[in-house]
Amino acid sequence: MHDPTRSNDTKIVAVVNQKGGVGKTTTTINLAAALVAEGLRVLIIDLDPQGNASTGLGIDAAARELTTYELLLEEIALGDVIQKTQTEGLMIVPATVDLSSADIELMANEKRSFLLHDALRQPLMDDYDFDFILIDCPPSLNLLTVNAMVAAHSVLVPLQSEFFALEGLSQLMLSIREVRQSANPNLRIEGVVLTMFDSRNNLSQQVENDARENLGEIVFRTKIPRNVRVSEAPSFAMPVLDYDPASKGAQAYRDLAREVIEKNPKILA
Numbered sequence: 001m002h003d004p005t006r007s008n009d010t011k012i013v014a015v016v017n018q019k020g021g022v023g024k025t026t027t028t029i030n031l032a033a034a035l036v037a038e039g040l041r042v043l044i045i046d047l048d049p050q051g052n053a054s055t056g057l058g059i060d061a062a063a064r065e066l067t068t069y070e071l072l073l074e075e076i077a078l079g080d081v082i083q084k085t086q087t088e089g090l091m092i093v094p095a096t097v098d099l100s101s102a103d104i105e106l107m108a109n110e111k112r113s114f115l116l117h118d119a120l121r122q123p124l125m126d127d128y129d130f131d132f133i134l135i136d137c138p139p140s141l142n143l144l145t146v147n148a149m150v151a152a153h154s155v156l157v158p159l160q161s162e163f164f165a166l167e168g169l170s171q172l173m174l175s176i177r178e179v180r181q182s183a184n185p186n187l188r189i190e191g192v193v194l195t196m197f198d199s200r201n202n203l204s205q206q207v208e209n210d211a212r213e214n215l216g217e218i219v220f221r222t223k224i225p226r227n228v229r230v231s232e233a234p235s236f237a238m239p240v241l242d243y244d245p246a247s248k249g250a251q252a253y254r255d256l257a258r259e260v261i262e263k264n265p266k267i268l269a
């Protein structure tokens with residue numbers, strides 16, 4: 001069984017942005033795959049009722065009997081809801097549309113903000129000794145996302161390199177502050193990553209300049225380029241690292257993984 005003294009070695013990162021279509025799911029899947037390629041064990045929690053991370057990793061709807069919903073609301077053990085993906089070393093707790101009612105059902109629960117936190121701290125078998133748990137959040141600052149921020153050690157924010165990208169970030173920062181003031185004082189910001197970056201587009205460059213000027217150090221050096229291979233990979237049910245390892249997108253996610261590891265020296269120690 002899992003040695004509880006080692007449980008602190010698992011780094012839990014919530015991938016959050018209340019805007020849809022900014023690259024949360026893409027970043028969750030591909031950062032996870034890139035961390036696995038570095039020899040780490042990674043679990044993805046699909047916390048979005050749209051279940052895009054589950055679909056993108058080839059978990060058929062028929063194979064989603066035990067999901068994040070059962071983990072949160074029916075107290076099914078974490079070990080029982082984890083599934084393998086086709087990428088060796090990468091596992092997932094899938095989601096279905098059932099999760100869309102969880103937000104409201106959670107309201108009645110007095111531990112409503114802590115359900116994911118408690119679920120992720122259950123003892124696990126040794127082969128589930130994860131180095132990272134990445135939580136793919138819904139496009140909202142609802143109770144599901146609050147659960148992710150309460151459960152996590154840090155928040156990773158994908159920022160789409162487009163107009164209005166920085167708008168909404170202050171609301172997100174406020175939510176992080178609220179969680180820090182209540183349920184999770186140690187919540188850190190892992191970083192902000194520019195996604196769908198187009199170097200030929202002045203606007204992308206402008207968003208980068210604004211982000212680096214306003215947010216400073218927390219913006220990752222690595223930018224994820226807009227790359228068609230990245231958007232094709234989910235329809236082949238695999239991370240871009242497996243679909244086209246030589247693509248610019250795959251290379252960028254490998255760089256991002258190395259930066260994340262650099263920021264977490266304890267993980268590889």
Ligand code: ADP
Nearest residue numbers: 020021022023024025026196225226227230231
């Ligand atoms: P979110 O989870 O924030 O809603 P997604 O990760 O699903 O966002 O991305 C939204 C859309 O943008 C998807 O169709 C995805 O394939 C596409 N996309 C994301 N990142 C890239 C990229 N680097 N290059 C090209 N397309 C991308």
Ligand code: MG
Nearest residue numbers: 024025048052
């Ligand atoms: Mg998504």
